[in-house]
Amino acid sequence: MLQSAFFLECAFFIEILSRCCRKAVGKFSREGRQNMILCHKISELKEFVHQCKKEGKTIGLVTTMGALHEGHASLIKAAHAENDVTITTVFVNPTQFGPNEDYAKYPRTLPHDMKIAEAAGADLLFAPSPEEMYPHKDPTWVEVCGPITKVLCGRTRPIHFRGVATVCTKFFNLTECDRAYYGLKDAQQTQVLQRMVEDLFMNVTLRMMPIVREADGLAKSSRNVYLSPEEHKAALVLSRSLKHAKEAFDKGERSKAKLIAQVTDEIKSEPMSDIDYVEMYGMPGLTELDDTLTGKALLAVAVKFGKTRLIDNVVLEA
Incomplete structure (x- = not known):
């Protein structure tokens, strides 16, 4: 009799625990996937990061604008190898495009991106809307000044690196990442972000990874x-x-x-x-x-x- 009561009580607690787990997981969209989490809301991302930090896990971050290819995958793989948790972002950032650039037609391929990111080892993919990332009409900007943003691409794209620095600061803050991974194809971007991290005493290590090329030598883009x-x-x-x-x-x-x-x-x-x-x-x-x-x-x-x-x-x- 006592044994029956004990097993009934155990079954009851197991069911309660199962419901709690289902409720927690339900806050994120897994889109039929068993491992990688897809989320669109900052509140969801923060909850995930809070749990990771509570468990003492290191976080690697790969920021992208989507249309993922082998170059992005190499960054995600590096983050996966060096950290407990890997977060990838897919966000076509409007603030780094000039008025005559290709923001509207930039490839948006989230289902494809999810497959690439998960196969490379991402634990969570954060794909916010512009409204989620820029909730105010007049946003706060992060701008790296001086020649470093005025030469090369900065000469013909005067607002580009302000947009890059601002959105990367947001992602660094949101993910509380220990390391962030960037490809050296975007060499000027890596130098700008390194200067920003140093000047603002950000607690993140930037990892600069080699250029990935197609078989014929063209840099992946x-x-x-x-x-x-x-x-x-x-x-x-x-x-x-x-x-x-x-x-x-x-x-x-x-x-x-x-x-x-x-x-x-x-x-x-x-x-x-x-x-x-x-x-x-x-x-x-x-x-x-x-x-x-x-x-x-x-x-x-x-x-x-x-x-x-x-x-x-x-x-x-x-």
Whole structure:
């Protein structure tokens, strides 16, 4: 009799516990998935992060604008390997697009992104709306000032890095991440974010990961889908010219002007190319360089093929 009562009591508590667990999980949308959580609300993300921190878990963050590819997957895999929990964001951030840029047509492929993120090891994917991230008409901005945001892409995209710095600050705060992962294809962005983290004493370590390329050498980018087959073939001149510049550097060429001219001439030899810039700056910090190179330098290019603007770079270190 006592045994029956005991088992009944156990069954009762198990049912109560099961209901509580179902209630907690129900606050997040798993979209039929067994592992990765999908959430859209800041309140849901905060609840998840609070529980992770309560359990003493480290958090790795990968911020993206979606249209995920192997480059993003490599960042998620790195975060998964180095942290207890990996959070990925998918948010096409309106504040980093200028008035004549491609915000409206930027690829939005959340079901595809979920598959890529989960396969790479993400534990939670946060996909908020613009209204969720920018609740006020006149938002607070985070802006890194000085030459670091005025050269390269900053010259023709004056509000871009303000939008990047602002949204990344929000994501760092919301996720309380220990580490955040960025690809070196966006080399200027990595330098801007590193400066921001240092200047604002943010408690996050930025991990800069190598450029991931397609088999033919083109740097992986969400914008590659805009290229026609002919434009894609033409765009291979970017990685090819940078590779040749590095070969010249490794053989002893130390003239900044000559290396820039070599890359410029090779890109111009491709009729479909329209050069925005071919420039070189010191790293870290994108500092001005003397013509004779010493230390570490970034050789960066931005070129349009048709209507698609692509960037690429190589780091040269004496």
